[in-house]
Amino acid sequence: MHRAIDTAYSDSPAWLRKAQAAVPHSLRSKGAVDLSFHNRDGRLRIGRAYQSGCLRLRVPRPSGNEAPCAVLMNTAGGLAEGDRLDQRVTWDEDSFATVTTQAAEKVYRAVAQGSTIATHLEVARGARAEWLPQETILFDGCQLQREAQIVLAENVTFLGVEALVLGRQAMGETVRRGSLRDRMRIWRSGKLIYADTLALDGDIAALMQRAAIGGGAMAMAVLVHASDGASGLLEPVRDALQQARGKAAASSWNGLLAVRLLAPDCDTLRHDIATALAVLCEGRPLPRVWRC
């Protein structure tokens, strides 16, 4: 099965010609953001804020005890065939900031190459980095390659979430087929410490019904926290997850803590993500975009 889809992605001139004919290069949407945070005398400063194409960046003024927050926006309103987002964020030494997205990302049907989201995060010594994008909604026939590379120095705190929803159930949408490669790797002090790939191919609707695979779930998330204090957060996270409405479990090992969530729909998933984040954000409120 894994080989079958690799073949579909391999250089097939017929497929590529078809794709190029279907969606002219000029109509494909590309977006890139390259953002850096640094700490100047205890205040957060934006160093670099490169934006191009359909990706835009806003930095609302924080209120109360909110973390300083940058919000990414995809002005194209989603990703279709051939679309690509490149997101690069750097947290310099001792900086502390959250990055989120203004809305759920939508990935539409694709015919050949599919859509790509590449994320590269770098966290320097002493920094606290939170990568909390809202969920990605997959539509029937989508082909998404998502790759997150997270590079941590020593003595950092990192918190990341990746959430996926199969169709908008409230709109009566279902995902029958598609192809998803969702990769996440984390390095700490040059050593690979986390490597996970969600590979969902072909008849996704049938796969998600199987007992060991989806168990009937339509929404899923993984939260990963990396810090020296990761193991100390395990019991509080588990206590909080007693209130989860979907399936939830947490584990801690090697200076990592991960939470896995499965839910029948997006609302349940968001509730459970917020439940876990309430502990992992150590009492600070979620970014405002998560609350409205």
Add this chain to the structure above:
Amino acid sequence: MGITITTRTIIATPQAKSMAETDLFDLMSWMSPAWPIGAFAHSSGLEWAVEEGHVTNRETTLEWIVAALENGAIHNDLVIFVHAWRAADAGDTAALLDVAELAVAAQTGYERQLESCAQGAAFRRIAISAAGVSRFSCYLESLTDENLTYPVASAVLFACRGIPLRMGLTAWLHGAVSNLVSAAQRLVPLGQTDGQTVLRELRGPILAAVENAHGLPEGDPFAAMGGCTLVADLGCMAHETQYTRLFRT
């Protein structure tokens, strides 16, 4: 020229036969439940699946194991095994250490890592003492026990011993899957006949997985990894807090 070929054939045949038999003998020793790596203590989250009612009989046991094999942790173990075998066979220590690091990082939970590294470390200890393969230990000496997974330790031994990849993969998978069947017999519980029937029914999927793994391209092993056993992955974490546990994982 014809004479040369004939001569080679005459010399090679008895040697090849005895090689195949000694290979088989060693593989059976190393993949036997009596080879002391503590496999009996691990269920890869199957204990949770039984507790939750996902696995209740022969059919659901088979389905759960097939999912792990084709879409889950065992698929990733096979990718690691193939790349570790090739690196050791080529004497490429740097590539081997990269595979070993990826293998640990791919254990996405405490019990997953415990299961793979406890067996990897135990496998190394007994193999150094009892396998009689001289080159084996030097490849892995820079890895501590927490950094040595079971598929890496076994693939390196097989490569150092000259076991062909396809045969090694088949034996390794038979061992891994038999251990799950054995756990299911105790947990579900399944009768002896049902357990062996499940194992027989797994033969087709196992041989297909071996073919797939054997044909994996060279290059970054991470590119070939991936799975979607979301419930099983969550269950391996949930098992940590399960009230009644017979198994470590």
